[in-house]
Amino acid sequence: MRNKLAFKVALGGIVTAVCLFSMFCTGMFPMLDYAIPTFAGFLMVIMIVETSARWAVTTYAATSFLCLLATPNYQATLLFILFMGYYPILKFYLDRINNKAVSWAVKYIVFNVAITVFYMLFQYVFVGTDMLEGMEMFGRYAVLVIWLAANAFFFIYDRLLTQLIDLYVNWFRKKILRRK
Numbered sequence: 001m002r003n004k005l006a007f008k009v010a011l012g013g014i015v016t017a018v019c020l021f022s023m024f025c026t027g028m029f030p031m032l033d034y035a036i037p038t039f040a041g042f043l044m045v046i047m048i049v050e051t052s053a054r055w056a057v058t059t060y061a062a063t064s065f066l067c068l069l070a071t072p073n074y075q076a077t078l079l080f081i082l083f084m085g086y087y088p089i090l091k092f093y094l095d096r097i098n099n100k101a102v103s104w105a106v107k108y109i110v111f112n113v114a115i116t117v118f119y120m121l122f123q124y125v126f127v128g129t130d131m132l133e134g135m136e137m138f139g140r141y142a143v144l145v146i147w148l149a150a151n152a153f154f155f156i157y158d159r160l161l162t163q164l165i166d167l168y169v170n171w172f173r174k175k176i177l178r179r180k
Helices: 002-027 035-050 053-070 074-084 087-094 100-125 136-176
Strands: none
Touching (some): 002 035, 002 053, 002 074, 035 053, 035 074, 035 087, 035 136, 053 074, 053 087, 074 100, 100 136
16 A cells, blocks of 8 residues: 555656646747646646546646746646646546537536636736737637637547547557556
8 A cells, every 4th residue: 555655646746747847848938838738737647547536636736836836937827727737637537428418518618617717817817918919800809719719629639638548548558658
C-alpha cells in the first residue's frame, strides 16, 4: 500500500510540475495561449489512467492554484482552470453515459458555461484584453461568430482528446511503459 501511495504522490507531483512549467511557458510563447492549456489538461488523463479520478482532481486543483500564483499569462491560466484542466477528467465520466445525445448535451453545456465565464471575465474584469480584437469585419455578429467557431473547435477537440486517450492507453502504456 505504501508503494502505491508513494507512486500516486510522485506521479501527481511530476504531472503538476510539467503542467506548471508548460503553463509558465505561455509567458515566453504567447502564441500558444490555447495549445499549452490543452496539453496541460491532457496530462490529467495520465493521472486518471495511472491512479484514479480522485488523484486527477487533486492534481488539477494543485496545478490550478499554483498557476494562479506563478504563471504570467492569465488568459491561458484561466482557460486551464475554467475548462481545459478539468474537462479530460469530466470526459472520463461523460463518455460512460449510454445515451450519446445526453452525453454530448452535457459536454456542450459545460463547455458553453465555461467559455461564457471566460469571455465575461475578460470583458468585465481583465479589461486590458480585447477578446474581439481582429473581429471587426463581423461587426455586431462577432460574438456569435466566435461562439460558433468555439463550439466547432470543441467538437474537434473532444474527438482528438478521445483519440489521444486511446493512443495513450492502447499504445503508449502497452509499448513504452509495458503496462496492461
